Amino acid sequence: MIRGIRGAITVENNDKEEILVATKELLEKVAEENGIVEDKIASIFFSMTSDLDQVFPAVAARELGWINVPLFCVKELDIEGSLSKCIRVLIHYNTKKEQNQINHIYLKGAKVLRPDLVEEEGA
Secondary structure, three states: OEEEEEEEEEOOOOOHHHHHHHHHHHHHHHHHHHOOOHHHEEEEEEEEOOOOOOOOOHHHHHHOOOOOOOEEEEEOOOOOOOOOOEEEEEEEEEOOOOHHHOOOEEOHHHHHHOHHHOOOOOO
């Protein structure tokens, strides 16, 4: 079974290093929370808002050592009033887990995208 694992994170600045650090933080947290191993990843889609353009977020996955995973980057739709400086990820993952066992991860300012999935600080 292939399951989709979603996640998102925001950055403060349109800066190459900041984008890469944030993307790695997001990928590492998604991997940790879902027990991800590279060999079971079918593919990963990344999107970034139009105010981020200094680096492909897929570079972060390669720097983490995910060399054989197919990666794809796109620009997020530019919807008025939407969250800015946001990096999103959709990981297609081979797993026996049920849909309700998947942990979707939203960090920093991206917590507003899915408050129903974000644990309270200190809880």
